[in-house]
Amino acid sequence: MKRRVAILISGRGSNMAALIEAARASDFPAEIAVVISNRTDAAGLEKARASGISTAVIESKPFGKDRAAFEQALEATLSDHGIEVICLAGFMRLFTAEFVQRWYGRMLNIHPSLLPSFPGLDPHGQALRAGVKISGATVHFVIPETDAGPIVMQGAVAVRDDDTAETLSARILDVEHRIYPEALRLLASGRLALEGERCSTAGSGGRIEALISPATG
Template identity: 50%
Template sequence: MINLGILISGRGSNMDAILAGVKSGIIPNVRPCVVVSNKPDAAGLDTASKKYGVPTKVVLPDDLKGWDYDKKLAAALEDSGVTPQDGLVCLAGFMRIISPEFVRHYKMRILNIHPALLPSFPGLHAQRQAVDYGVKVSGCTVHFVDDGVDLGPVILQKTVHVMDGDTEETLAARILEKEHEAYPEAVKLFAQGRLKVEGRKVRIL
């Protein structure tokens, strides 16, 4: 059984998709243990507790940065049973850069989703970057988290055609639909032990 911790900063729509997958049985062998936010007013906290009955915690930054903050985050996760041995940490709109120490602590047990086909358009406003660049296809990427920003080994990608009249907002809405498919699928594969990392490549067994 995998003990799941989800980190959010806002509405947590990808968190919602993952927890719905667990509740319906689509994602097996996963126990949602805690949803943690760095913001006390994150709407996803209510969703987690009221809709799914998942415990929630708020870990305020208090001007702490890097590992000084992240060790508080790790303590909150581990106190809820999400350990480096049997835990999985999913970033679902968590608007902080995870420190290298946190990444090493949960080595290859942190997943993130990005609204572009990595390695294209990393960082913020990926959908705007795609529209401005004029690409014909974009999408989303679920990847393991490493020390870089949006650089970890790719697990899954789903594509979306970019229309001539697309804006950042219209493209983001269509990509989000694919995110809600891809993230639960990746969590399921992890929980089933079907992901094998070989260098930069992730093989699905």
């Protein structure tokens, strides 16, 4: 049985589209059952509908700061669709610790930096100001702290001397689209194990190539 997945979005749904495309494969161990947005104007909703995916909108604005009431409405929608796994894809709303705990080990997020470096807003600008030579993206399990939690998968790119936040973001976005579906594949196939604050992967002994930047020789 394929694991039933809900993708939560607030905007364009770029990573959502990558997950939907990956899940089209017959051997993918998860199916995208619904895309949920907290904004009616999220561009990703139309993309999801065009792909034949059910959508739902739970506007967060009427709930104000009452996160628990919003989450109650969200839980009802998740239950209606028989959801087992949540993937956050640009979902711009914080959860209560209680909601996160209920979904611990079943809720993934992606962040465009090599966590724990550069959490929060403007990770690309943070990376450039720090002068790092390598940056990337991280898929992690969600915990109450923002952009934290056991790391499932990371992908890296070299940072160029002439990079701007926009050019670096574009290259990292390509990496995001590659690693998020693979992280969901690992979770849905039962290959991930949580051990305290760490996540281990069964059968991950393949060849690992080093990324060194700047290149020498």
